[in-house]
Amino acid sequence: MTRCVFCEEAGGEILWEDDYCRVVWAYEHDYPGLCRVIWDRHVGEMTALEPAERSHVMKVVFATEQALISVVAPDKVNLASLGNQVPHVHWHVIPRFRDDPHFPNSIWGQKLRQDGHPLPADFALHMRRALDEALKSRR
Amino acid sequence: MTRCVFCEEAGGEILWEDDYCRVVWAYEHDYPGLCRVIWDRHVGEMTALEPAERSHVMKVVFATEQALISVVAPDKVNLASLGNQVPHVHWHVIPRFRDDPHFPNSIWGQKLRQDGHPLPADFALHMRRALDEALKSRR
Numbered sequence: 001m002t003r004c005v006f007c008e009e010a011g012g013e014i015l016w017e018d019d020y021c022r023v024v025w026a027y028e029h030d031y032p033g034l035c036r037v038i039w040d041r042h043v044g045e046m047t048a049l050e051p052a053e054r055s056h057v058m059k060v061v062f063a064t065e066q067a068l069i070s071v072v073a074p075d076k077v078n079l080a081s082l083g084n085q086v087p088h089v090h091w092h093v094i095p096r097f098r099d100d101p102h103f104p105n106s107i108w109g110q111k112l113r114q115d116g117h118p119l120p121a122d123f124a125l126h127m128r129r130a131l132d133e134a135l136k137s138r139r
Numbered sequence: 140m141t142r143c144v145f146c147e148e149a150g151g152e153i154l155w156e157d158d159y160c161r162v163v164w165a166y167e168h169d170y171p172g173l174c175r176v177i178w179d180r181h182v183g184e185m186t187a188l189e190p191a192e193r194s195h196v197m198k199v200v201f202a203t204e205q206a207l208i209s210v211v212a213p214d215k216v217n218l219a220s221l222g223n224q225v226p227h228v229h230w231h232v233i234p235r236f237r238d239d240p241h242f243p244n245s246i247w248g249q250k251l252r253q254d255g256h257p258l259p260a261d262f263a264l265h266m267r268r269a270l271d272e273a274l275k276s277r278r
Binding site: 046054055058066076078079080083084085087103105106108109 | 208217221223
């Protein structure tokens with residue numbers, strides 16, 4: 001069986017988690033605010049989850065989008081669940097800025113600039129608070 | 140006001156629609172099976188929609204994923220809502236194959252092969268049937 005990085009590792013610093021999934025701060029160099037929502041169980045496609053599980057993932061994805069909007073005020077948020085390299089359900093939640101390395105291309109497209117858009121101080125602290133606030137009544 | 144292509148055009152051949160959104164067959168050359176789910180109203184981010192509207196979009200996105208799995212049997216499905224170029228909520232639902240032009244890269248990444256994976260005959264007909272089947276009880 002092929003080893004799966006999201007089965008073996010958290011995938012970053014955990015900002016929020018429950019019994020089903022986790023939100024991690026991924027420390028991507030060009031995208032310092034990039035977070036991932038990772039389903040704990042090894043499942044390849046969203047439609048391989050039960051409908052209630054899918055709704056739960058998306059609630060957490062949208063809470064992460066909302067937290068990023070309030071904490072870093074991006075020009076756009078990008079959401080993507082690809083999994084070609086790691087077929088274990090995970091969502092990229094990416095705050096995008098007009099001056100970031102690839103904007104308006106996708107972060108996987110042609111790079112146009114060098115430096116990532118800087119994060120505010122205490123990013124993780126503010127994200128934890130915003131996620132707790134958004135998700136406390138929804139678990 | 141900037142003109143928005145998804146306000147002015149269907150964005151492809153409509154495979155399914157209701158009063159809120161549409162599923163279109165986008166005719167992308169390298170990705171002949173690529174479909175898009177487009178919210179009719181001009182809204183920039185998923186979290187700018189009401190929670191019930193978000194759930195509705197995602198139901199249609201997952202129905203499109205399921206329809207693509209049954210009609211073209213892809214190796215992976217990619218889901219993405221980016222909107223850096225067109226900030227009007229739309230989802231790319233992309234059937235991916237090991238022999239497609241970018242696999243395992245994202246379709247916005249480095250191209251590795253020339254030809255798109257061919258579609259089965261009557262793709263649109265089968266997609267329409269699968270979408271009607273999946274969504275008839277969910278509107």
